[in-house]
Amino acid sequence: MKKNKWLVTALALMPVFCGSANAAPVAGEVAPNSLAGQTIVFASSGGILQDGQKQAIWDPFQKESGATVLQDSGVFSKLKAMVDGNNVTWDLFVGDRYLSYQHCGELFEKVDRSVVDLSQIPEGLVSDECMIPAIIYADIMVYDADKYPEAPQSWKDFFDVEKFPGKRGVNMSSDPMTALIVGALLADGVAPDKLYPIDFDRAFNKLRSIEDHLVGWTTGAQAQQQLESGEVSIALVWNGRGFGAAKAGHNIKPIWNDWMVAVDSVSIPKGSKNVAAAQAGLNYYLGAKQTERLAELTSYAPVNVNAKPQLSDLAKQWIPDTERFKTSHNPDVKWWSEHWQEFADRWSAWISGN
């Protein structure tokens, strides 16, 4: 009897040892019951995204790994307070890749590549060593097809208030949006491969040139509401909000030219008490099945190249798929992160009318 128990334990441990010695990790897999009794806290941005993440990723993760995953809502300043105060209660945090880049190593742990399989992530989405992509979405121009029988096609059209009259909805929240700057530069005739270093003067002057035609939004809900009420005829929004307006029965259409790839990230806060379990969680997050399900629940694009989500016909028009990536811009995260402070100052000056 006693002998048997030893044998069972040895057999059970074998794959663990062999695994760490030889096999590379596979995205989406976790050794059965390997985290029994452990608890990790997942802090995300709430709403439809966090509900989807819980259902698509953490519920099955709990079943397979034996770990308990608690949900919390994450705020970046709270994360900094936790790390500064040496009292980190979160193990996984959903943020964005600019902040992740700026605070990698200081506020975030590095992703352990011997545990997390990054090979299935679409190209160009891992921008620093402390993050994995959580979802892909789009900063995209959308228009009201009832107002423009002939569809606007480009950033030049967005700024052409004579050919396409009507108010333009743009992000004027305190959180700066790189896509608007890139769009202004493209409209002003900057070649796509000559965008960097960004000429802020030129971009903001271009924006000021159509100042009277701009209507600012500060939240996604407001962006969608402006489209639905007909207050704006064309707008730069997150694709989810354009989709929301279209789903609500409005004739809103996306312009898949020169859209900007947007990525939320998942990272492990520095000083997390369950780093190993959190790393295993990151690897599980990236699985094809999990990201597929997440995409179906949220209409944000999956971060695994093998994911094949089943989407409605309308949702298919609104999701950034592989084909559409060819006409996108992926921001130079390194450049933006290194100039973020300057960008934020210039942005605040612009939105507050100075």
Next chain:
Amino acid sequence: MTTAILTADGERALRARSSGDASAITLFPALAFMAAFFVYPLCDILWKSVSQPRLGMQNYVWFFTNDVNVAVSLRTFWTALIVSVVCLVLAYPYAYVMSTARPRMRILLLAIVLTPLWTSLMVRTLAWIVLLQDTGVINDVLERLGIGRLQLIRTTTGVIIGMAQMLMPFMVLPLYSVMSKIDGNLQLAAQSLGARPSVAFWRVYVPLTKPGIFAGTLTVFVLSLGFYIIPALLGSPRNTMISAMIQQQVSGLLQWGRGSAMGVVLLISTLLVVAVFMRLSRGLRLDGVGRP
């Protein structure tokens, strides 16, 4: 008559002061609470403003050399001033009616003023959005009246309407408490001495209410300075007030040194305003309101 009241007040105040030693122990819990949850965090903010990201005055230099900060600060004070004036103009007649109304009516008027205080801020602000928006109730009525639609939401007007409504009780209550103590016969006496009613009102009644005017205006002004949600929801980005800028630095950019410096500047300028008000209201008492 008024002299007698003031003297009685003074005596009561004196008595309260002399019993101060005995009440030191009873004060302790409140003082300890304030030290832990107000004084300590405040010192921490002061320290952060000169130590993050490194020791020095760089955050203050940044604040005063950045046009946006200066412009937004001025806008914040300007908005607070307009809100205070709007509140005063609306609250004065209201408080007057309250002070002359019969008890049952007075309770009703009081309840109307206090209801906004008992309603959740978010619910109230969203209600204002519904009322003020371009396709909202007010604009529908205006259009039916043939006046046409006005841009109310995302304008300074919208912000001022929302803020003034929320802060109204802080103006009405001090005015009412002063007015309710004024002897109505004083105006009659002035008229019997030959003053026209309007003169009696402006030269006798209004000066007597000055303490209420000062207390109410100061409270509304200081509270206005820190507003965040109403300008964000009813205004446009062009109505940003300083609290939103602090939030951006602290939450969005993790520049706690800068955010702290902005907070300190706001605090000091608020204290300056309070000091000026105190000065003015001290001059008021020297004016001899109710003195022989």
